Amino acid sequence: MTADSTTLENEFKSGDEAAASALIEQLGPDLVLVGPAVEGYCRDWHGDVTTGAVAVVRPRNTEEVAQAVRAIGALGLTVVPQGGNTGLVLGATPDRPGSQVVISLERMTAIRRIDSDDFSAVVEAGVILSEFKDRVEEAGLYFPLALGAQGSCRIGGNVSTNAGGINVLRYGMTRELVLGLEVVLPDGSIFDGLSTLRKDNRGIDLKQMFIGAEGTLGIVTAVSFKLMPPAEKVATALLGLGALSDAITLYRRARRDCCDLMSAFEFMPPMAFTLAQEAIPDLQLPMPGDYPAYVLLEISGSGLVDIDDLMHRFLEGVMEDGLVLDGVIAASRNQARNLWLFREGMNEGQAKRGAHLRTDVSVPLSRLPEFVEKAEAAIFAQLPDCLCVSYGHVGDGNVHLNVLPPSGLTQEEVAERIYAAKAVVNEVLDGFEGSISAEHGIGRLKKADFLARVPATQLQLLTAIKQAVDPAGIMNPGCQLNFSADS
Structure with a gap:
């Protein structure tokens, strides 16, 4: 469950049957799905929200997309574009079953x-x-x-x-x-x-x-x-650190010593390993799991660059300086894949524990440890029975600070904690002049929080662009902005 999921009813509803029939007549039954077949396109990626739509149109080429948009507009309906439906902010989830048509691009695969x-x-x-x-x-x-x-x-x-x-x-x-x-x-x-x-x-x-x-x-x-030349040589290391603040110092050193060959620099808490093993029981921890912070570092390149030598020389230096306390370097692609499984399995482990708050925020890189410390402390002060799991991409200041309610609560109690936790995180974030969405977008889920924070001039420009390009307001209404044809 996400913090704002209660804004959409979790129940599939069929749309206007007459409008659906008109779409079939204009576009043909091969392009238009109606009835129960629509439901799978009206559910968000995590299954927290199920809504409905008039129909789903599945064009096979660009001209059929254009034809569908014209037909939908002529019927007074609106469009919700959809790709793989893997978004995390309800951007591709219809919220007005009686008037919205999903246009799925799943058949345009050339x-x-x-x-x-x-x-x-x-x-x-x-x-x-x-x-x-x-x-x-x-x-x-x-x-x-x-x-x-x-x-x-x-x-x-x-x-x-x-x-x-x-x-x-x-x-x-x-x-x-x-x-x-x-x-x-x-x-x-x-x-x-x-x-x-x-x-x-x-x-x-x-x-x-x-x-x-x-x-x-x-x-x-x-x-x-x-496109880029292939990265033929990749070195991956999992490193144990004495504090999250050391990750910023380590990142600064890596940017200096590894330059643009560094392709990933992820930070994780020790809890990441517990969660990953809950999702993947056979996953073996390659090093002690009790360091205060961990970094997953990857450098890659091709041609004449000796990536393995660069990784070893870099780690020798930072370990001699006490910046890295322990670490393991993958000796093969398979071992590297296993190291990444801890990062990926952590997300699955959180999902297995039930509904929780998933955030996607960014702060200035230099203030990332301070933000995590303050936000987690604020969560603990207000919600002491909840578990914070903070991880993300150090190199771009992107933090996923997730909050897991305890087991045994009712659905309503879980929703209350998620909503309260989101408010706490956003309040701390505002003090850092950060972003409520680092990479997931705004969609419908974060719209209220976005509109409460967006500067007036920026909102004016965004609304003017929407008015100029889509004056009838038929494209994905309810996503990002509160916009109607007469606004």
Whole structure:
């Protein structure tokens, strides 16, 4: 359960049958799902929320997306774009069953082009991220976006949420990887901006308007990406530290000594190992699990760089200085994968303990330990029976400070603790001038908190853009902004 999940009823509801029939008549039964088949598209990733929709439209190409948008608008209905439905802020979950139609991009799975000489690719929005990465690897290249849900999430959703992941430190968020977009606009017209140019200074870069917009300005149907040389050599280490504050010092040293070859720098609490082993019982801890803080460090490269030697020399120095107390370096890809399983299994272990608060915040890197300390102390002071689990990406200041209520509570008591914990975290965060959403987006879940904090001028600009691009308010209403055609 998420903190605001009670704002949506957890019950599937069918939409307007007459409108559904009209959509079938205009678009054909092959494109339109109605009735019970719709329910799977109206449930959020964690299963906390189930709603409903008039229908689900599953176009096979860009022109069919445009046709669907025009038909939906003509019927006075609205659109909720959806990719893999793996988002965590209800951005792709309909909340008005009687008037919303889900447009799923799951059938648009063509990889149109991979150009090894241009280091670029053009891919349709419905392609699953891991499948795209595999095809790129087969071509001898590398696409660095890496997420826990990469076996299910789709390219269009990655762009529309400006997805982050574990490689942001080196390669940036999705925004930095996009060269061009193809987008179906709210009136059904098509913006074709699928350029692969690296340098194009012809005025305002329109593609940036749709990246992170969560489908509120249009539907991303295809993307051109920049690709990288493959990281043929990877060194992964799990390190035990005396305090979370040491992680910042260690990160500073790693940035200096490893430079841009550092691809991941994750921090975890000792509780991470307990949670991971609850999810994956056979997972063996490769080192003592009682250090105050842990870092998962990865450096990678190709060509003439000796990555293993760099890792060993770096660790020798920081261990001699007492900055790292203990550590283990993966001797193979399989061992590296096992180290990453602790980071990934920690999330599964939290889920197994039941409904809890999942946060995704960011603070200035230098203040990350201070924020975690203050936020956890504030949670304990107000909710002493709850467990805090803080982890995240040190290199970009992204903290996932999750709060797990104790077992044995009623559903209402759990919801009360989640709501109270969210308020505490946000209050502490405001004192650090941080962001309530580092990488997950705003969606419907974080909209109220976003609107309560967004500066007036920024909100005015966002509303003006929405008004200009989608004056009828048909694209993903209820997501990010409170907007209607007459606002």
